[in-house]
Every structure is written in C-alpha cells, then in structure tokens.
Amino acid sequence: MSAKILICDDDEGILDLVDIVLAEEGFQTIPEVNSLNVAGVIDREHPDLILLDLWMPVLSGDQVLKSLRDNPATKALPVIVISASTDGKAIAMNAGATDFMAKPFDLDELVGKVRQHLSQQ
Amino acid sequence: MSDEKKNTADHIVSKDVELLKKALDASISGIIITDNNQPDNPIIYCNAAFEQITGYSRAEIIGHNCRFLQKDDRNQPARAQLRQDIAAGNNSVIEIRNYRKDGTLFWNELNVSPIKNSSGAVDYFIGVQNDVTRRKNAEEELKSNQSKLEQRVAERTQSLRENEEYLASIVQTVRESLIVLSPDYKVIFVNDHFKRTFKVSREETEGRSLFDLGNGQWDIAELRRLLEQILPTNNPVIDFEVSHDFPHIGKKLMLLNAHRIELEGQYKDRILLAIEDITERRAIEQRKDDFLSIASHELKTPLTTVKGHVQIINRLTAQSGDEKLKNAVSKTSLYVERLNNLISELLDVSRIQSGSIELHKQPFDFDQMVKEAADSIRQATNSHEITISGATDSQFNGDESHISQVITNLLSNAVKYSPEAQQVKLHLSTVGDYLKVAVTDQGVGISRDEHQKVFERFYRVKNIQQRFPGMGIGLYVCAEIIKNHGGTLWVESEPGKGATFSFTLPLDQAEGAADVR
Numbered sequence: 001m002s003a004k005i006l007i008c009d010d011d012e013g014i015l016d017l018v019d020i021v022l023a024e025e026g027f028q029t030i031p032e033v034n035s036l037n038v039a040g041v042i043d044r045e046h047p048d049l050i051l052l053d054l055w056m057p058v059l060s061g062d063q064v065l066k067s068l069r070d071n072p073a074t075k076a077l078p079v080i081v082i083s084a085s086t087d088g089k090a091i092a093m094n095a096g097a098t099d100f101m102a103k104p105f106d107l108d109e110l111v112g113k114v115r116q117h118l119s120q121q
Numbered sequence: 122m123s124d125e126k127k128n129t130a131d132h133i134v135s136k137d138v139e140l141l142k143k144a145l146d147a148s149i150s151g152i153i154i155t156d157n158n159q160p161d162n163p164i165i166y167c168n169a170a171f172e173q174i175t176g177y178s179r180a181e182i183i184g185h186n187c188r189f190l191q192k193d194d195r196n197q198p199a200r201a202q203l204r205q206d207i208a209a210g211n212n213s214v215i216e217i218r219n220y221r222k223d224g225t226l227f228w229n230e231l232n233v234s235p236i237k238n239s240s241g242a243v244d245y246f247i248g249v250q251n252d253v254t255r256r257k258n259a260e261e262e263l264k265s266n267q268s269k270l271e272q273r274v275a276e277r278t279q280s281l282r283e284n285e286e287y288l289a290s291i292v293q294t295v296r297e298s299l300i301v302l303s304p305d306y307k308v309i310f311v312n313d314h315f316k317r318t319f320k321v322s323r324e325e326t327e328g329r330s331l332f333d334l335g336n337g338q339w340d341i342a343e344l345r346r347l348l349e350q351i352l353p354t355n356n357p358v359i360d361f362e363v364s365h366d367f368p369h370i371g372k373k374l375m376l377l378n379a380h381r382i383e384l385e386g387q388y389k390d391r392i393l394l395a396i397e398d399i400t401e402r403r404a405i406e407q408r409k410d411d412f413l414s415i416a417s418h419e420l421k422t423p424l425t426t427v428k429g430h431v432q433i434i435n436r437l438t439a440q441s442g443d444e445k446l447k448n449a450v451s452k453t454s455l456y457v458e459r460l461n462n463l464i465s466e467l468l469d470v471s472r473i474q475s476g477s478i479e480l481h482k483q484p485f486d487f488d489q490m491v492k493e494a495a496d497s498i499r500q501a502t503n504s505h506e507i508t509i510s511g512a513t514d515s516q517f518n519g520d521e522s523h524i525s526q527v528i529t530n531l532l533s534n535a536v537k538y539s540p541e542a543q544q545v546k547l548h549l550s551t552v553g554d555y556l557k558v559a560v561t562d563q564g565v566g567i568s569r570d571e572h573q574k575v576f577e578r579f580y581r582v583k584n585i586q587q588r589f590p591g592m593g594i595g596l597y598v599c600a601e602i603i604k605n606h607g608g609t610l611w612v613e614s615e616p617g618k619g620a621t622f623s624f625t626l627p628l629d630q631a632e633g634a635a636d637v638r
Binding site for chain 1: 414417418421422423424425426427428429430432433457461468
C-alpha cells in the first residue's frame with residue numbers, strides 16, 4: 001500500500017507538476033488548490049505526508065500548519081513547506097514545519113525529502 | 122634840540138633799530154610788516170625767517186601784496202576770515218595754505234595784528250607766520266585715518282549684515298528642519314521648514330523650552346537622551362533616529378544631527394539640531410521592498426513549474442537519446458537557472474539597500490568553501506581551467522552562503538569576461554590579520570577610471586552590454602557582502618590585460634584558526 005500525499009498549493013502549475021512527479025514515483029496524491037479545504041481532506045483521507053505552500057489567499061500555509069500542530073491527531077504529521085518567499089524558511093520552521101524546500105526546487109530533492117520523512121515515521 | 126644832541130639821539134635810535142632788526146632776524150617765525158596807507162597794502166619789511174620759509178628773496182618780497190604766497194589757491198575759507206578780521210581792525214589768527222617759490226605747499230599759521238594810529242585808523246599790519254606743515258600733515262593724516270577707519274567699520278558692518286542675511290537665506294531655503302537651542306534647551310531660532318513641517322508659528326516656539334513646546338509634545342525620551350546624555354560627551358551626533366507620534370501631524374520618523382557649538386564666544390554651547398523627516402522615505406522603501414519581494418515570489422512560482430517540466434523532459438530524452446533534443450533541453454535548464462539567479466540578485470539588491478540583509482554567521486572552513494565554489498563553476502564551464510593556489514588555513518566566522526556567493530560571482534565573471542582565455546587563477550593567502558582572496562583572469566580588463574564604478578549598482582562597463590549581457594548587480598552585491606563582513610573588495614586591471622579582483626576579510630572573526638586543525 002503506497003503512501004498518501006496531500007499537496008496544497010494555490011498555483012495550479014506547481015500542483016500539477018508535483019502531482020505528476022510523485023504519481024510517477026508510485027505515491028497516491030491528493031492535490032488541493034484551496035487551503036481552506038485542507039482540514040476536511042485530512043479528516044477524510046488521512047494522508048501520510050503534506051506538501052504545503054506558504055503564500056496562499058485567505059488562509060496562509062503557516063496558519064494551516066499551526067492549526068495542524070495544535071491538533072493532537074495531526075501534531076506529528078510530516079509537513080514539508082515549499083515556498084518561493086525569501087524569509088519562507090524561518091516562517092515555516094517557526095510554525096512547526098518538518099522540513100523546508102525553496103522554489104524553484106529540484107525534482108530529485110523533492111522525491112528525496114518525501115521518501116526521507118516517510119521513512120522516519 | 123642841538124644838532125649834536127639830535128645826532129646822538131639819531132645814533133641811539135639807529136643803534137636800537139639795528140638791534141631790533143637783528144632780534145627779528147633771529148626769530149624762527151617769519152615776520153612781515155605791510156603799509157596799509159599805500160595802494161594794495163604792500164609788504165615793507167620781512168625778516169630772514171620769512172625769506173627762509175617762503176624761499177623768496179627780500180627783493181622779490183618787498184613791495185608785493187601778501188597774496189602772492191597763495192599762488193592760484195585763492196578760494197580758501199581762511200582768506201575770507203582774514204578779510205573779515207582786517208576790515209573790523211581786529212587781530213586775526215588763521216591757518217592758510219601757502220606755496221614756496223619752488224611751488225611746494227606749506228601750512229602757514231598766520232597771526233595778523235593791525236597797528237593803529239592815534240585817530241584809530243590802521244597804518245600797518247604785522248604778520249607773524251609759522252610753518253606748521255608737519256603738524257598740519259599729522260592732523261590731516263589722523264583725520265584721514267579716522268575717516269578711513271570709520272569707512273572700514275561701516276563696510277564691515279554692511280558686510281556682516283549681508284553675510285547674516287545670506288546665511289539666514291540659506292538656513293531658510295534648506296529642505297530640512299533646523300532648531301537652535303540655548304544651553305538650557307530654550308528655542309532661540311527655528312527655520313521656516315521646521316514651522317511648516319510641525320505646523321507651528323515662530324511665536325509658539327522661540328524663547329520657550331524645547332520640551333514645553335506644544336503642550337510637551339517635544340518631550341520625547343529619545344530626544345532627551347540625545348541632548349542630555351549623548352551630546353555632552355559625543356559632539357556632534359549624526360543620524361540619530363527618533364520616532365514619535367505627534368498629536369496633530371501623526372507618527373514621524375526623524376533623523377537628527379545635533380551639534381553643540383564649542384567655539385569660545387557669544388554662541389558657545391548653543392545647540393544646533395537638524396531634523397530630517399524620513400517618514401515618507403521609509404514608507405516608500407518599505408513599499409519597494411514589499412514589491413520586490415512579491416515580484417520575486419510571483420516570478421519564481423511559474424519558474425518552478427518550468428524548471429520541473431524541463432527536468433521531466435530531460436529524463437525522457439535521456440531514454441530516447443536524441444542528441445539535438447538533449448542539447449536543447451540542457452540549454453533550457455541553463456537559462457532557467459540564470460533567470461532564477463537574476464531574480465534572486467534583484468531581491469538581494471533590494472535587501473542590501475534597505476539594510477535588511479541578514480548575516481547568519483558561523484565558523485566554517487574557508488578553503489573548503491572556496492574549493493566547493495570553484496567546483497560548482499567547473500561544472501558549469503568546460504572552456505576554462507580554474508586553478509587554486511595558496512591557502513588561508515582558517516576557520517572563518519561569517520555567513521558561508523554569502524561569501525560563497527562572492528567567490529562564485531568572481532569566478533563566473535572571470536570566465537565570462539575572458540572568452541578567449543583558458544585559465545582563471547584563484548590565490549588564497551593570509552596578510553597580517555586578514556585573509557585574502559585574489560581571482561585573476563586574462564580577459565578584456567577594465568580601464569582605470571572604471572575601477573571604482575564597477576562596484577556601483579546597475580553600473581556596466583562601457584561598450585560591454587552587447588558582448589556580455591548583464592544587469593550590473595553582481596559586483597555590487599559582492600562588495601556589500603564583503604563590507605558587511607568588515608573587509609574590502611577591489612580590482613586591479615588594465616584594458617586588454619585581464620583583471621584581478623581581490624578581497625580581504627578580518628581574521629579576528631575567525632574563531633581560533635590554529636586550534637581547529
């Protein structure tokens with residue numbers, strides 16, 4: 001049974017790219033463009049890992065992350081933040097991210113990090 | 122009277138006259154007698170001193186009216202005085218300009234006494250004259266000096282007044298607020314710009330204590346600290362930042378220069394306070410930073426997708442093995458990377474300018490970092506050989522990623538600007554308390570007048586844009602990074618003879634260079 005990965009990014013291009021790459025690697029992917037839906041998707045799908053963008057309208061990535069860390073059910077869920085923002089890393093780690101990747105990222109780095117954090121669970 | 126008696130009497134008189142004549146000739150004053158009963162009042166006697174003073178001989182004097190002594194200088198007020206006194210039969214004392222036979226001027230202090238007969242008519246005048254030229258000249262000189270002095274004082278006063286008005290007009294024209302304070306912080310003067318910026322009148326400010334102005338709205342803790350604690354021991358104080366929320370005009374960010382007058386004199390210990398309102402400037406800087414930050418984010422997002430898909434194509438072509446396609450894809454990757462670097466550089470410039478670049482200092486192996494940076498350039502170029510000589514053997518305490526960016530930039534510049542050369546040299550050394558890195562190429566070189574300018578932002582060496590495109594940012598960022606670490610970056614070069622870019626970094630930031638190894 002392959003791992004289930006939730007990808008949340010407001011940019012369809014990134015969402016599509018990550019979906020293609022991870023699906024190719026044999027993961028089950030759940031692309032989500034609206035950060036407001038993340039909590040519902042987690043409840044329904046129980047993903048093993050989340051790839052999360054930071055700058056998103058209405059509900060930002062760090063807000064999503066904080067609410068996940070406040071919830072006992074998702075407290076330990078691996079969340080890799082991906083952002084093009086220069087101060088993204090500091091914001092992400094501060095909000096409780098498991099790891100951080102700067103955009104533009106390398107596909108091998110993406111797959112590597114996903115595998116690494118899944119295996120550490 | 123018998124003849125004999127008369128002869129004796131005549132003899133006695135003639136002897137007395139001879140004696141008197143001798144006495145008169147012995148006088149240093151010139152003496153003349155004129156006969157008022159003869160036409161034109163001629164001179165009938167003159168003594169030896171008169172001849173000496175005037176330079177005329179007796180034969181030239183006797184029978185003439187006195188006026189020949191004035192030559193053409195007839196309009197002297199003293200003559201009118203003399204005429205008036207003589208007409209009234211009075212003694213007259215005047216000072217008159219006379220001229221010697223040779224034409225030279227002498228001042229004559231003339232004392233004229235009328236000799237009256239028993240009926241009261243004037244028979245003779247006796248004139249006694251003294252040459253007072255020296256005294257007169259001294260007096261004249263004194264008078265002239267005095268008037269010159271007065272004129273100079275007037276000129277100086279005028280010049281001071283003009284100077285004051287000139288300086289005041291400068292003070293009123295500057296687009297910066299200026300306050301002059303007494304040593305006990307009373308406002309002596311405010312310029313127009315201050316009144317406009319802080320919406321106050323001169324009456325509301327001058328003569329009052331700075332801290333009492335506008336119901337105490339200038340009683341700012343930071344301002345007190347500046348005036349009461351810092352300025353007395355650090356004069357002048359430059360660029361002291363004070364932020365304050367004023368009741369009517371709102372929050373202001375101010376940059377203050379304070380200068381206490383140390384010159385002895387009436388202005389000693391006065392305080393000059395120049396206030397630059399940087400509220401707007403800071404807001405604009407912030408907006409610009411925000412804009413660049415957003416722009417960079419928005420540019421990088423689609424770039425991420427492009428880069429990812431290029432990487433996917435790259436994997437697919439690796440299997441299909443079409444060389445032309447592989448080549449095209451690899452060039453696409455290269456330029457995607459370049460675009461990404463340009464976006465990062467733009468953001469770097471923005472952050473350096475607003476001073477918000479963060480240094481994450483940590484000791485690192487300097488030589489190892491240089492080696493890795495060189496490796497990354499070697500991967501990107503197969504046209505040049507990059508050689509490293511020397512060593513610093515140092516653990517340097519600084520921001521490794523920033524310094525690595527400098528090395529990478531200098532190496533890639535060296536490759537880029539020497540398309541016809543095959544070698545780039547990097548030399549490492551320690552010089553005194555500094556480590557030194559020198560990157561030498563055999564490229565196009567830089568003329569002397571541009572050695573400073575290449576480190577300015579957006580500066581591009583003349584006529585180079587077409588052959589070597591770029592934004593003129595890289596070296597500016599490098600210089601700023603080195604400066605932020607306490608070092609200097611410079612270039613030595615001549616056109617056509619290559620260039621050596623060197624930088625130094627202070628080793629006191631290195632934590633125990635010897636004991637880590």
